[in-house]
Amino acid sequence: MSNELQRWIVLQGAVNVRDLGGLPTVDGQLTRFGRILRADNLQGLTGDDVKRLVGELKLRNVVDLRSYPEVELEGPGPLARVGEVTLHHHTLFAEGGRFTDVEADTGPAIDGERVLPWRGERSEEDLAELRVTGYYYAYLRDRPDSVIAALRVLARPDGAAIVHCAAGKDRTGVLSALALEVAGVTREAIIADYVATGERLEQILARLRASDTYRADLDSRPADTHMPRPEYMARFLESLDTRFGGATGWLTAHGWTEEDHRALRSRLLD
Known part of the structure; x- marks a missing residue:
């Protein structure tokens, strides 16, 4: 069975659940199965x-990223x-819709010149990104x-952890x-993992539409505007590269320690 098939976890009450194991690293390792999972709403x-x-x-x-209203x-x-x-409830607050992340590319305008490093004229596709x-x-x-x-919760050594929001x-x-x-x-594998949610998008949206909270x-x-596109994650990671020297640079600037770094790497690799 391929790693990609192994990664999906089939449940009756959630449709976008997968393991972060089986992904290649830049130094030739594979992330470990059974350590960190990601999911849609677990209601x-x-x-x-x-x-x-x-x-x-x-x-x-369980790391719940939903907002307090959700x-x-x-x-x-x-x-x-x-x-x-x-x-563990750790809201990120910056949801695009009233309660959730399902409209993360709509809502109030983002000042891209302040937030992101690129400049110049942009197409409609660029503006969406x-x-x-x-x-x-x-x-x-x-x-x-x-x-x-x-x-830090995901790095804990006691059993498996799962992180989820709505979709x-x-x-x-x-x-x-x-x-x-x-x-x-590898950057390619990170982007591919992000895009994999698109395989279940129709089922995800059907589940969320059944709730007054999200409908x-x-x-x-x-529906197709909800699709996770590779260029979205690629540009996000590129913005961290440009502004902070990568994700680890951003984390370090906000209190992430070398001990934290070793613990999370150990969870996913050892």
Whole structure:
């Protein structure tokens, strides 16, 4: 079975769940399976799903990136009732829609000349990339404390950890990319992991449309505009390269220590 097939975790109550294992690093290693997972909203997990995550996969820590309104409206989810699991809520706040990340490329204008390094005339495609990448950078700008705290949870050695938001696309995509950058995963593999959410986009949107919390945001524009495109993540990472010397440079500037770095690398590689 290929690594790509192994990475997807099939559950009844979530559709965008995958393992960050099996990804190549720049020095020829592969990230370890069963350490860090990424997911969409976990509200609909069934009893069997919980048994698989907690019993088989040894899930012990959940990083919830949803906003405070999302958690209040949707609830913490079934895993909150499992004694072996600890929930860690670290909102990134910079959601594009009313409650969620499903409209991360719409909403108030982003001052791209301040946020991102490139200049000059831009096409409509460039402007779309600028909006999305600007929102991604805003997560880091507005809540560096949440970003650092969430990554430290993922680095814990006690069982598996899972990070999620609503769609498992934007907020989760950014945090996953940062974790993979720390582990030295190739840029191509990081972008491919981000884009993989597109394989499940129709199912993700159907799930979210079933909730009053997300329906209005989703119905305001065509489904294909929600697609995670490789150029979005590529430009986000390039902006960190230009401004901070890479993701690790940004993390270090915001309190990430060498001990943190070793711990997260160990989780994903040892």
